[in-house]
Amino acid sequence: MKPTVVIGGGVVGLFTAYFLQQQGEEVIVVDKGDMEENCSTGNAGMIVPSHIVPLASPGMIAKGMAWMFSSKSPFYIQPRLDKRLVDWCLQFYRHSNAAHVQRSIPYLKAISLYSKQLYLDFVATHGNEAIKLQDRGLLMLYKTKEGEKEEAALAHLARESGLRAEILSKDDIRKLEPHHEVDVLGGVYFPDDAHLSPKDLYRLLKNHLEKSGVQLQRNVTITGFEKSAGNVNAVMTNEGKIDCGQVMVCAGSWSGEIAKMLGFRLPMMGGKGYSFELPNTPELKQASILTEARVSQSPYGEKVRFGGTMEISSHVDKINMRRVQGIFESIKAYYPEFKAAFPSQDKIWKGMRPCSPDGLPYIGKAPGWENVAFGAGHSMMGVSLAPATGKLLADLKSGKIGTLKTDAFAVDRYAR
Known part of the structure; x- marks a missing residue:
C-alpha cells in the first residue's frame, strides 16, 4: 500500500x-x-467555540477602511496590482453580510465544539504537562459603549446558538484578574473556551x-x-x-x-500577524481579547503572550514595527499596572494566517x-x-x- x-x-x-x-x-x-x-507556533493558542462569526461579516468593510489609514491599526491591506488580491477582496465584500453569518454559525459551532472535545481526548491520552491546556474560558474586554454594544450582541447570538456567555461588569472582571485594575467598561466571558501553549x-x-x-x-x-x-x-x-x-x-x-x-x-491570502512574550508581572490569569485593539493575550504562568493584527501583505518576512507598536500600546490601555518593556525585533514572532474570502x-x-x-x-x-x-x-x-x-x-x- x-x-x-x-x-x-x-x-x-x-x-x-x-x-x-x-x-x-x-x-x-x-x-x-x-x-x-x-x-x-507563535499564535495565541486559543481554542474558541465562541468564535461562531466568520471574519467576513457585517461591519468589517467599514472598519477595515477606517483602519487602513492608521499605521498601528489591527487591519491592513497592502495596495498592489495583484489580480488574486482584487478577486479575494471582491469575494470578501460579497460575503460580509448577515445572511452569510447566519448560514455559517451552525457549521463553525459544530466543528469548534468537536475540536475542543478532541483536545480534551488528546490531553487524556498524552497528559497536560507539555501543552499546558487551560480550560478557563475567554474574556472579551471592551472600553467603549460601541464595544459594549458589539460584544453584547455577540453574547446574545452565542446564547441563541446554545453557547454559554456571561456579560460582566468591571467588578466581575476584577474577580478574574485579582492582581490588576483592568481599565475597561466591562466584558463578556465565554466559559467553554480554552487556551494552550502552541509551541x-x-x-x-x-x-x-x-x-x-x-x-x-x-x-x-x-x-x-x-x-x-x-x-x-x-x-x-x-x-x-x-x-x-x-x-x-x-x-x-x-x-x-x-x-x-x-x-x-x-x-487564499496570507494575513500576517505578530506576537511576543513578556514576563507576566503583575500576573495576568485570564486569557482575553482586547476588543477595540483586536489584541489577544494568553497567560502561561510566568510568561504572557500578546498578539494581533491582520496584515494582507506580500512582504512575508518583513516585520512592520509600527503594527507591533500598536499591539504593545494596547497593553497599558487595558492593563495600566502591567510592567511591559517593548520587545526587541528578534523576540517578535510573525506568521501568515491562511485566509479564505x-x-x-x-x-x-x-x-x-x-x-x-x-x-x-x-x-x-x-x-x-x-x-x-x-x-x-x-x-x-x-x-x-x-x-x-x-x-x-x-x-x-x-x-x-
Missing part, C-alpha cells in the same frame, strides 16, 4: 498525520520549511509522530504532481518523487498555489481528484480547529461517514 502524503507541516498537517497514523496509515509529512518556527503542542506532535514512524521531510518544495485518470500517483519535489496513495494538502497560506498545480481555484476553512475532497483532499484556510483559528480538521480528513480517507455537516467548507465552492 502506498503512503498518504500530507503537504504542510503546520498544526493542521500534524493533526491530520496523527489521526491517519492512528488508523494504521503509512504517512509522510512534507514541509517547505524547517518545521521549527511557523504560523502554528509546546507543536513540539509534542512532532516528537510523537516521529516516534510512531511518521516521516517528517523538512525543507522540501512541491514542484508538481504525477497524475493519471483523476488520481495523483506521485508528489514531485525538489528532492525527488514521492509515490502516494492519497494526498492531504494542509499547506496554510500556500494551499492556493498547490490547488493551482492541480488545476482548480482556491482563493468568506472566513470559512476549506475541508474535504479536491474537485476533479479521487485521492486529494484539502484542510486549509482557517484564518486565526488554525490551532482551534486543527484536531477536528485532521480527524475529518482521516475519516474521509478511511471512508467513515460522520454526523458533522461540512458542506459549507467545500473545497470546490469557488471552483464551481
Whole structure:
C-alpha cells in the first residue's frame, strides 16, 4: 500500500498525520520549511467555540477602511496590482453580510465544539504537562459603549446558538484578574473556551509522530504532481518523487498555489500577524481579547503572550514595527499596572494566517481528484480547529461517514 502524503507541516498537517497514523496509515509529512518556527507556533493558542462569526461579516468593510489609514491599526491591506488580491477582496465584500453569518454559525459551532472535545481526548491520552491546556474560558474586554454594544450582541447570538456567555461588569472582571485594575467598561466571558501553549503542542506532535514512524521531510518544495485518470500517483519535489496513495494538502497560506498545480481555484491570502512574550508581572490569569485593539493575550504562568493584527501583505518576512507598536500600546490601555518593556525585533514572532474570502476553512475532497483532499484556510483559528480538521480528513480517507455537516467548507465552492 502506498503512503498518504500530507503537504504542510503546520498544526493542521500534524493533526491530520496523527489521526491517519492512528488508523494504521503509512504517512509522510512534507514541509517547505524547517518545521521549527511557523504560523502554528507563535499564535495565541486559543481554542474558541465562541468564535461562531466568520471574519467576513457585517461591519468589517467599514472598519477595515477606517483602519487602513492608521499605521498601528489591527487591519491592513497592502495596495498592489495583484489580480488574486482584487478577486479575494471582491469575494470578501460579497460575503460580509448577515445572511452569510447566519448560514455559517451552525457549521463553525459544530466543528469548534468537536475540536475542543478532541483536545480534551488528546490531553487524556498524552497528559497536560507539555501543552499546558487551560480550560478557563475567554474574556472579551471592551472600553467603549460601541464595544459594549458589539460584544453584547455577540453574547446574545452565542446564547441563541446554545453557547454559554456571561456579560460582566468591571467588578466581575476584577474577580478574574485579582492582581490588576483592568481599565475597561466591562466584558463578556465565554466559559467553554480554552487556551494552550502552541509551541509546546507543536513540539509534542512532532516528537510523537516521529516516534510512531511518521516521516517528517523538512525543507522540501512541491514542484508538481504525477497524475493519471483523476488520481495523483506521485508528489514531485525538489528532492525527488514521492509515490502516494492519497494526498492531504494542509499547506496554510500556500494551499492556493498547490490547488493551482492541480488545476482548480482556491482563493487564499496570507494575513500576517505578530506576537511576543513578556514576563507576566503583575500576573495576568485570564486569557482575553482586547476588543477595540483586536489584541489577544494568553497567560502561561510566568510568561504572557500578546498578539494581533491582520496584515494582507506580500512582504512575508518583513516585520512592520509600527503594527507591533500598536499591539504593545494596547497593553497599558487595558492593563495600566502591567510592567511591559517593548520587545526587541528578534523576540517578535510573525506568521501568515491562511485566509479564505468568506472566513470559512476549506475541508474535504479536491474537485476533479479521487485521492486529494484539502484542510486549509482557517484564518486565526488554525490551532482551534486543527484536531477536528485532521480527524475529518482521516475519516474521509478511511471512508467513515460522520454526523458533522461540512458542506459549507467545500473545497470546490469557488471552483464551481
